[in-house]
Amino acid sequence: VRAAGExxxxxxxxxxxxxxxxxxxxxxxxxxxxxxxxxxxxxALFELLVDAALRLxxxxxxxxxxxxxxxxxxxxxxxxxxxxxxxxxxxLQQRLAxxxxxxxxxxxxxxxxxxxxxxxGAGSAVRSMAMLTLGTGVGGGLVIDERLVRGxxxxxxxxxxxxxxxxxxxxxxxxxxxxEPLASGTAIGRIARERLAGGQxxxxxxxxxxDAVTGKAVTVAxxxxxxxxxxxxxxxxxxxxxxxxxxxxxxxPELVVIGGGAxxxxxxxxxxxxxxxxxxxxxxxxxxxxxxxxxxxxDDxxxxxxALLSLDGPAPAGAA
Amino acid sequence: VRAAGExxxxxxxxxxxxxxxxxxxxxxxxxxxxxxxxxxxxxALFELLVDAALRLxxxxxxxxxxxxxxxxxxxxxxxxxxxxxxxxxxxLQQRLAxxxxxxxxxxxxxxxxxxxxxxxGAGSAVRSMAMLTLGTGVGGGLVIDERLVRGxxxxxxxxxxxxxxxxxxxxxxxxxxxxEPLASGTAIGRIARERLAGGQxxxxxxxxxxDAVTGKAVTVAxxxxxxxxxxxxxxxxxxxxxxxxxxxxxxxPELVVIGGGAxxxxxxxxxxxxxxxxxxxxxxxxxxxxxxxxxxxxDDxxxxxxALLSLDGPAPAGAA
Numbered sequence: 001v002r003a004a005g006e007x008x009x010x011x012x013x014x015x016x017x018x019x020x021x022x023x024x025x026x027x028x029x030x031x032x033x034x035x036x037x038x039x040x041x042x043x044a045l046f047e048l049l050v051d052a053a054l055r056l057x058x059x060x061x062x063x064x065x066x067x068x069x070x071x072x073x074x075x076x077x078x079x080x081x082x083x084x085x086x087x088x089x090x091x092l093q094q095r096l097a098x099x100x101x102x103x104x105x106x107x108x109x110x111x112x113x114x115x116x117x118x119x120x121g122a123g124s125a126v127r128s129m130a131m132l133t134l135g136t137g138v139g140g141g142l143v144i145d146e147r148l149v150r151g152x153x154x155x156x157x158x159x160x161x162x163x164x165x166x167x168x169x170x171x172x173x174x175x176x177x178x179x180e181p182l183a184s185g186t187a188i189g190r191i192a193r194e195r196l197a198g199g200q201x202x203x204x205x206x207x208x209x210x211d212a213v214t215g216k217a218v219t220v221a222x223x224x225x226x227x228x229x230x231x232x233x234x235x236x237x238x239x240x241x242x243x244x245x246x247x248x249x250x251x252x253p254e255l256v257v258i259g260g261g262a263x264x265x266x267x268x269x270x271x272x273x274x275x276x277x278x279x280x281x282x283x284x285x286x287x288x289x290x291x292x293x294x295x296x297x298x299d300d301x302x303x304x305x306x307a308l309l310s311l312d313g314p315a316p317a318g319a320a
Numbered sequence: 321v322r323a324a325g326e327x328x329x330x331x332x333x334x335x336x337x338x339x340x341x342x343x344x345x346x347x348x349x350x351x352x353x354x355x356x357x358x359x360x361x362x363x364a365l366f367e368l369l370v371d372a373a374l375r376l377x378x379x380x381x382x383x384x385x386x387x388x389x390x391x392x393x394x395x396x397x398x399x400x401x402x403x404x405x406x407x408x409x410x411x412l413q414q415r416l417a418x419x420x421x422x423x424x425x426x427x428x429x430x431x432x433x434x435x436x437x438x439x440x441g442a443g444s445a446v447r448s449m450a451m452l453t454l455g456t457g458v459g460g461g462l463v464i465d466e467r468l469v470r471g472x473x474x475x476x477x478x479x480x481x482x483x484x485x486x487x488x489x490x491x492x493x494x495x496x497x498x499x500e501p502l503a504s505g506t507a508i509g510r511i512a513r514e515r516l517a518g519g520q521x522x523x524x525x526x527x528x529x530x531d532a533v534t535g536k537a538v539t540v541a542x543x544x545x546x547x548x549x550x551x552x553x554x555x556x557x558x559x560x561x562x563x564x565x566x567x568x569x570x571x572x573p574e575l576v577v578i579g580g581g582a583x584x585x586x587x588x589x590x591x592x593x594x595x596x597x598x599x600x601x602x603x604x605x606x607x608x609x610x611x612x613x614x615x616x617x618x619d620d621x622x623x624x625x626x627a628l629l630s631l632d633g634p635a636p637a638g639a640a
Contacts (some may be wrong), residue, residue, distance in 0.1 A: 005631050027480050072603045080606035128472050142571065149464055151572025152448050152609040161569040161602045165486050175565075242486050245495075249481040250567055251462065252471025280495050282481045283392045286400035287473040 010065045011307030012049055013109055014038065016084025016136070019048070020299055023056040023063075024307035028120030030300055032056050036194045039188070042086050050099055057102075064103040065096060066310030068112030068302040070139075074154040077106045083137070084174060105310045105319075107150065109133075109302050111157055113295070114141020115148050116305025117257050119312075121297040126254040128249055131295065132159050132240070133260035138180040141305075144251065148309070160184070164242045182239035185215035185262030192218045192232045201228045203295025219265045230268055237269040241292075248290050249282045259295030265293065330376045330385045331627030332369055333429055334358065334407025336456070339368070339639045340619055344627035345385075348440030348493040350620055352376050358422045362406050370419055377422075384423040386414060386630030388622040389434030390459075393475040397426045403457070425630045427470065429453075429622050431477060433615070434461020435468050435579050436625025439632075441617040446574040450492060450567055451615065452560070453580035454589075457492070458500040460624075468629070480504070502559035505535035505582030507633050512538045521548045539585045550588055557589040557610065562594025568604045568610050579615030586614065 008031070013020040016038060034052060037067030038084025039045050049067070057063040069092065070081025077093020079085075097104040099117040107115075114131035116122075123129040127146050134138040142149040149156050160180035161173055169190070172228065193213045193259050197202050201208065205228035206221040222229035244256055268290060278289050295301055328351070333340040336358060343352040352572040354372060359365050377383040389412065391402025399414020400404075417424040427435075428627070434443075434451035443449040447466050453459040460479025469476050480500035481493055488497030489510070501507050513533045515521050521528065525548035526541040542549035556607050564576055578590065590612060615621055 012362060014621035019574070044567075072606055081603060126472075128630075140570070142467055144464060145467065147465065152446075152574035152610070153572055153604045154602070155607060156570075158571035158572075158602045160391065161566075163484055163562055163569075163600060165611045166559075167482050173602060240484055246481075247485040247570055248462070249478045249483075250476075250570060252473055252478075254472035260396060271446045280481075280483060282493060283401060283473070283475045286392055287394070287475060290472070311614040 007311055008060070008063055009310045010053045010063055011068070011303035011305070012065065012067045013051060013056050013112065013302030013306060014085070015109065016050070016082070019052070020303045021052045021056060022303045022307065023058070024304055026311055028116070028308060029053070029306060036215045038085065042090065045085070046095065049096065053100055062102060064105070064310040065070070065100060066306035066308070067092065067096070067104065067106045068109035068306040069106060072106050072155050073092035073106050075135070075150065077104070079106070100125045103310060107306065108139070108141070108157070108307055110139025110308060111141040111148060111150065112305035113139070113259060113301035114143060114157070114257070114305065115309050116297050116301040117259065118143045119308050120304065121301060122257045122293050122295050123255050128253045129257055130157075130159070130251070130253045131257040131259060132244070134183060134240070134258065134262035135185050135260040137186070138184045139171045139260070142251065142253070144253070159247060162243050162246055162278050163241060164172070164246060166198065169210045178242040179239065183236045183243060184282040185260070188215035188218050188232060188236050188262060188265070189213055191235050192229070194316070195228070195232065205229070215262055216264070219262070222265065222268050233265050233268040234272040236274035240269060241273035242280060244273065244292060245280030248277070250279075253290060256290055256292045257295050258292065259301055261295055270294065328380070328383055329627035329630045330373045330383055331388070331623035331625070332372060332385065333388045333432065333622030333626060334369070334405070335429065336402075339372070341372045341376060342620070342627065343378070344624055346631055348436070348504070348624050348628060350624060353512045358405065360406070362410065364417065364422060364547045365405070366412075369416065373416070375418055381539060382422060384425070384434070384630040385420060386626035387416070387424065387426045388429035388626040388629070389411065389426060390429045392475050393426050393428050396469065397424070399426070423630060425626075427626065427629055428459070428477070429469070430459025431461040431468060431470065432514045432540070432625035433459070433579060433621035434463060434577070434615050434625065435629050436478070436621040437579065437615050438463045439628050440624065441621060442514060442577045442613050442615050443575055448573045448574045449575040449577055450477075450479070450571070450640060451577040452504060452564070453578060454560070454578065454582035455505050455580040457506070458504045459580070464571065464573070479563065479567060482563050482566055484559060488561060497567055499559065499563040503556045505580070508535035508538050508556050508582060508585070509533055509551060511555050512549070515548070515552065525549070535582055536584070539582070539588075542585065542588050553585050553588040554592040557592030558596045560589060561593035562600060564593065564612060565597045565600030567598075568597070576612045577615050578612065579621055583614055590614065
């Protein structure tokens with residue numbers, strides 16, 4: 001755990017289906033925690049975020065609010081676009097700050113999660129790390145020299161859209177062969193369905209008996225020992241490793257942290273990912289290859305990171 | 321041009337076949353310039369670098385020396401591996417410093433070139449930029465928030481080994497589908513030879529009449545108007561654009577600068593690169609897409625950047 005600042009902050013991790021909210025100490029501890037469903041209506045969502053922040057602040061004044069939002073967030077705190085929420089050019093930072101009368105910071109949710117892992121989680125001992133979150137999509141966050149890399153337009157570290165197989169499977173972004181359709185939780189389900197449809201799954205496999213062939217169901221089957229399900233996870237893991245190699249060849253972080261719901265697959269994805277990674281890492285023989293580890297804050301990473309970003313301010317802790 | 325420091329430095333840009341050396345002012349001006357051939361023998365190379373530094377310093381004491389070397393350079397100034405020079409774990413920083421009695425810094429040559437373009441070239445007005453050098457291979461350099469990103473092990477910004485077409489053409493690094501075998505000068509020659517062998521080049525094309533189908537020869541034919549040669553450059557440009565999209569989705573720099581010998585192709589490569597890039601850039605509709613421009617320091621970028629790195633010291637100019 002890094003040297004802690006002072007105070008408390010509210011962290012709001014806003015996803016397409018659910019919101020994780022909490023009151024967080026400067027040391028990253030979560031003092032209060034709430035899980036909420038994301039309303040479809042953006043005004044209802046705004047009011048829900050306001051109410052959550054007020055409840056969690058418990059009447060204390062000047063508790064800053066940090067938001068991690070599942071979308072493209074520009075430097076002026078405007079959510080330009082969110083694939084699973086109806087926000088378009090939503091000036092959420094300004095609106096929340098005006099309504100709550102406190103300092104509000106907004107970042108991409110995966111960047112917030114990366115900051116949480118960097119400050120008080122799996123990356124607390126390193127100076128640079130990349131985090132990939134595997135869920136419906138693939139998110140990313142990047143810390144270099146103890147600074148969160150937000151990118152020139154605020155759209156940095158979209159690691160789900162590292163292109164590893166140009167012309168490969170379609171990505172929701174409109175491209176083909178991005179990491180997202182190859183290594184997300186969604187991808188795990190797709191790979192399994194394609195193998196079933198293609199007759200590549202032995203008759204005895206549990207995959208034939210699933211009600212719905214989702215990433216989660218495949219992961220459960222794999223943990224129960226189903227060989228075909230494990231091969232599916234190994235395929236997603238292979239692509240994850242290719243994407244991480246490409247990323248590490250480009251920016252060479254000290255550590256790679258993998259989080260998100262789909263990391264329930266654990267070593268069944270990470271082990272093949274590490275193998276594909278080391279084979280493709282430049283100078284692997286001349287250095288200790290970058291470690292690839294599992295996130296340690298679990299579902300709290302986003303809200304903790306968002307809260308700490310609001311406390312750490314625009315020049316994050318540790319910046320020279 | 322950024323605020324200049326004081327003093328003079330020697331810059332040595334050491335490639336596999338030639339060395340560009342110069343005496344450089346703190347404003348990036350090149351006061352003296354030499355071109356030398358790279359000897360095969362590493363001891364002869366060492367003596368040649370010593371002699372060049374002494375000649376260029378002209379007897380003045382305390383002139384620091386900055387080296388950009390075509391290889392993997394670790395943080396302790398050791399060249400761990402160089403694909404085209406026989407160095408293996410060569411402690412060049414320490415050896416030069418001991419022999420010359422001055423401060424010596426060593427970085428990867430493409431990183432040095434990126435620093436040169438950032439400080440006094442095409443990137444002098446931005447805070448973050450990526451540079452790709454297209455030559456025999458593809459090199460890279462990355463500046464974020466006015467700092468050169470060297471990577472945790474010193475092996476950062478090897479943009480030639482961003483993997484865009486897993487399973488694609490073989491790369492000298494041992495992988496397949498890296499940017500290097502798809503968009504380097506060498507790649508331009510390979511693509512042309514494959515099209516010739518595959519009967520895809522119309523009988524009238526100048527490509528049939530080349531003595532040697534090299535990237536340079538194809539580029540000359542393309543500038544002379546040969547349609548088949550232009551298609552070859554467009555293919556290399558397409559892959560360059562895919563690689564830049566992948567890079568910009570991951571780190572979102574303000575500017576991308578393209579240098580190296582193969583950029584003689586100019587807009588014949590850059591225009592198709594920009595088209596492939598914008599189609600694949602995340603949030604391209606929500607922001608002004610990152611500009612892709614040609615380097616402005618030409619062959620001097622590496623020696624100027626190496627010299628300025630030796631003057632700027634370990635915390636580069638502009639670091640907060």
